[in-house]
Amino acid sequence: MSNNVEEKLFQNRYLLDKENTHIRIKNLDLCRTSCSQPCTFSCPAACYEKTEDGNIELMTDGCLECGTCRIICPNNNLEWSYPRGGFGISFKFG
Ligand code: SF4
Ligand code: SF4
Known part of the structure; x- marks a missing residue:
């Protein structure tokens, strides 16, 4: 059994909801000018x-x-917000 995180993440399945983005940045200017951008790391x-x-x-x-x-x-x-029902991540445990 592998302990590699990337391999484990790859086992999850993701169904993309093309019509609805469940996370949206409100103001992109704020990201550029007033932030150390912790989301990127x-x-x-x-x-x-x-x-x-x-x-x-x-x-x-x-x-x-x-x-x-x-x-x-x-x-x-x-x-x-969470993705609509049926979309988003399906975790594979174990
Ligand atoms: S953490 Fe900073 S860069 Fe990331 S979304 Fe928030 S404001 Fe924008
Ligand atoms: S994985 Fe977590 S940190 Fe990354 S976009 Fe989704 S909710 Fe945000």
Whole structure:
């Protein structure tokens, strides 16, 4: 049995809801100008990425629905909800 985190995460299944993004950044300017951008290094699924021009790109594919980004954002700059029923992550345990 493997103890590699990436391999374990890969066993989860994710159904993307293309019509509804369950996390949305309210104000992208705040991300660039008034934040040390902790979401880029605290999300376990690497959903937040800093672009070359200093902006933040959010891709919710693979989101583990852990809520870390919501708690850690110092500007309360996220609209966060769980995906609609049937969408999102399906965890494989063991
Ligand atoms: S922590 Fe919040 S305000 Fe800061 S970059 Fe991430 S989403 Fe934007
Ligand atoms: S809820 Fe967790 S996994 Fe999903 S984007 Fe936020 S920090 Fe990342």
